[in-house]
Amino acid sequence: MAGPGFRGHPAGRLLLLLPLPQALTEGPLVFVAVVFRHGDRAPLASYPTDPHKEAVSTLWPRGLGQLTREGVCQQLELGRFLRSRYEDFLSPEYRREEVYILSTDFDRTLESAQANLAGLFPEAAPGRSEATWRPIPVHTVPVTEDKLLRFPTRSCPRYQELLREATEAAEYQTALEGWTNFLTHLENFTGLSLVGEPLRRAWKVLDTLICQQAHGLPLPSWASPDVLQTLAQISALDIGAHAGPPGAAEKAQMSGGILLDAILANFSRVQHLGLPLKMVMYSAHNSARLALQAALGLYDGHTPPYAACLGFEFRRRLGDPDDDAGNVTISLFYRNDSAGLPLTLGLPGCPAACPLGCFRQLTAPARPPAHWVPCHGFYEPTTPTATVVPLLAGAVAVLAALSMGLGLLACRAGCLRDRRCPV
Known part of the structure; x- marks a missing residue:
């Protein structure tokens, strides 16, 4: 399907798409964020003359808009792909201090996250015996409070x-x-x-x-x-x-740029605090994926298919000083077809493994500036409770486990739930 590209977008222009090898040689992987669309679902609605509307309850027994069996299988397969890709990065079994999963508060995205995790971690896989099966938590917030994956544009x-x-x-x-x-x-x-x-x-x-x-x-x-x-x-x-x-760019600051900013901020916070968190997973909708693509200058008129996955891989370059922006690169991959290899995405003016500082600079126009009230378009200081999003609430427990002190824990607990904090 042809559609309008964002050639005038100051944040990204058009991105390059190339085959992505299974193993990258840039340096050791230190952090990953993946954003994926839910799996195959039933139609969201019918229309008055729909010849199948009387059979909705039979055709879609779980209801309109709900995840189908095909959708479950798509997410299982995506989870298995992630397991094979990060076999040497993630622990063999789920560890809550390593992986954090956030979903929108919809059945189809929550179930998609659970099915994905069943493919990623063996203890959550289908067919496990009752004695060895372990469910994995998926976090969410009410739709009306979700400022990260459900943008309040309306x-x-x-x-x-x-x-x-x-x-x-x-x-x-x-x-x-x-x-x-x-x-x-x-x-x-x-x-x-x-x-x-x-x-x-x-x-x-x-x-x-x-x-x-x-x-x-x-x-x-x-x-x-x-x-x-x-x-x-x-x-x-x-x-x-x-x-x-x-x-x-301004639209992106009110939508996909918020999620992009959170991904970068999460990495910085993990590095600065020395947290053991390795991966953040976002189970979302077509709208969130399209908004994120637009913030990166990636949208080309095509709608992402079910279970499409956009990944951000942060790697530390060998032999460089231990500096956050100076020795870290970001590589992007896009997986939209389970039958083929993922594609690598490259920002123009930056190599496929883009230095973190350069990546931040190139995407800055699409990310919300600090102390900005985007829905009104002016700058003013914001209070700590102005925009609450549970980005890495689970990291509070990690801080406690690292014995960083009750005073610091109390301070970080509020910060970790504030989108403005670099978590």
Whole structure:
């Protein structure tokens, strides 16, 4: 599917995609963050004329929007890939001080995280005997409090202002006018009001059709390949307006840049405190993955498939002084096909193994500045409780285990739950 690229994005331009070898020789791995989309799911909704709507409870016994058996298998396979990739980095069995898992508060992402962990750690794998099976904790926060993986863009005045600028632009309006007749015909076929409505409504029709097609259900005669392709182009236009120019970098600061900033800050905090944490895993949605891709200048109009995984690998270069930004590199990989090798992503102007300082500099325009209130677009000091996200709450226990003192523990406990702190 073709779509708008972010060539004008100051944070990343277009990234290079190359085959990624299984083993990297840059230096020893010191930290990993992976962000993956949930596995295959049932459609999020139906539409009035859907020929399968009366059989929803039979076709999708766990309900609309829920993870399917195929989705479970996809995440199991992804977990096994991560195990093979990090066999020499992670302990053979789960250790809570080494791995932290955060998910959005949705069934499909929580179950995806659990299935992924079942592939990553043998004690959580299917078929284990009752005596040896051990569940692994997955952390979450209520949807209304999630500022890391569920961005509050709908209630953000500044973001909505930038979105209006994008949708009122001549290029957007011209494309939309060209699809008016198509959407009018689609209204007759689906029973939905689509003309003049948010384009997300047309995307939901596409999502329903694709989900049904993927599970072998016959589509109505009007849902031809050309119709599906046009719906995909409409969806790409909508995504481009939400994450691309105008104001792409500022939009990123209110969405995917928050997660990118947290990944970098988590690494810095772990290094500075000498914590044994090795990996942070984020189980999220298509929207979070797209926003993160946009913050990196990576989005090219394609929607990430189910269980797609973006990985950040931090390595320490051998022979360099022990300096956080001076001797650490970041390598990015993207896995969107279980049948092939992952791809490596390279920021223009930086080698595939990008020095940490250079990576921070290149992505700075897309990350929120300190003491910024992004939804209003001005700077002011923020209070410690202004934006609460449980990034590494489990690290509090690690600090206690390292006997760093009750006073320090009390101080860090609040800091570890504050997105502004470099955790």
